[in-house]
Amino acid sequence: MNQITKVFTQFLDAVQCLQEALNVPMTEALTESFDNLENHDVKVEMGAPDPDTVELLKGKYASLNYDQMSSKQKVEVYNLLTLKAISDEDRDANQMPTPPILATVITLFMSKLLPKKEQTILDPALGTGSLLYSVVKQLASQNHSQNPFKLVGIDHDEDILNLADVGAHLNGLDIDLYCQDALLSWQGSKPEVIVSDLPVGYYVNDENAGNFELRTKEGHSYAHVLLTEQIVKNLAPDGYAFLLVPNSMISGKLGADFMPWLANKVHLQAIVQLPEKLFQTKVNQKSLLIFQNHGQSQPPREVLLTRLDDLKNEESLVGLNIKLNEWYTEKGK
Known part of the structure; x- marks a missing residue:
């Protein structure tokens, strides 16, 4: 043992x-x-x-x-x-902690894109907080242990939020926690950064769903789609969102409606298709979707589109970092 x-x-x-x-x-x-x-x-x-x-x-x-x-x-x-x-x-599979390696992928992009200043970083589907805490700890380790972020977490499950509270304490992090439906009004100022592993499923509050452009015409709307719209509404001008989303939001019938809507609302930055081996079924497979809200910033010359085949192999992350550096250099021209 x-x-x-x-x-x-x-x-x-x-x-x-x-x-x-x-x-x-x-x-x-x-x-x-x-x-x-x-x-x-x-x-x-x-x-x-x-x-x-x-x-x-x-x-x-x-x-x-x-x-x-x-x-x-x-x-x-x-x-x-x-x-x-x-x-x-x-419990709901959406409450399972996000694999730590995905926090590393997100951190690669955040360390490149985020300005070096104090910012609020929010997760509207916090769960146990594992994704947010891992990202922030990795960013701090790259910044001489300095943590410039004010952390905020939202979740509707009080028991899970209690776990997140303990997790924050053990990680040496301070966080403001709100137990609420993330599709209702958020408290506080608009965050400059949003990071989240979006819960996938249907949203049963049809009355509130009626407040969203992306609601379905019949039946329950998709919670992950509505939450993305909520994120766009609440993200500070020029703020960044780093979201793990189901592949169906990017391609297929749903993607055909969603992606043009999103491209009109924000500056798309990158889409990274994640390894199939990370997910139990094809339906559960996700991608990393990164966008920046409209403001003073300009859209990138091109959106970074890439695919990761194996995160167990360190060369895969090295290859992603090379592509990211090349794209970022071209983006700044």
Whole structure:
């Protein structure tokens, strides 16, 4: 048994002990477990957990040597526990954490395109926050550990937002969290940067869908399409959006309607088709869609269109970076 597997097993045992004592979903027990560890205590509310379980948990927590773990180790084991919690509760597939390698792909583009200044970066479908946090941490590592971003996250699921809150703390990040339908009005000023792995499916609030140009004429509208329109509406002038979207939004019948609409609203920058192996089925396959809102900026001479076949091979990322550099140089002429 390797070290991370051993640590994961020990943490899982403590989380499941608390889960059983409180009779709550694992996501809730996971959030409270890390709160207990951070506060060096076992929270008791309405007599639960009982005194015997409190003593049992204190022993389990002590064996974890939590305070001696590095921040990186805490984040790693927390992400694994989060993945298990979401899987075990048979939650919506849209709530599964985004593969970390996709954050690296997005960061390549963000490091080139974003101006070096303080900006608000928002994820309107935050989930556990794994994509946003990974992107920001990578950008900070390229900037001498300086983080110029104000982080904002929106999600309609309070339990998932609680997980995102703990994740932000473990990553050493501050974030403003809003529990709401992202297709309703956003609070605060318009963000300069939006990054998101768009949830795919139907939007059941037909009344609110009527406020969007891209609503369907009959039946439920596509949530991922409406959310892109919402992003365009709320993105600051000259602001950038980096979105993981289903391939159907770019090609096929849906794409034939959506892409001309989008091209009229924003400056398209790049479309990167992601490796098929990353996704379970053809229907689930996604691409990275990057655009800049209208403002003082000019559209690029041409949109960067490329495809990644294998992200496990480092040469694939190197090749993408070369194409990006060539395109960026030409874009500035």
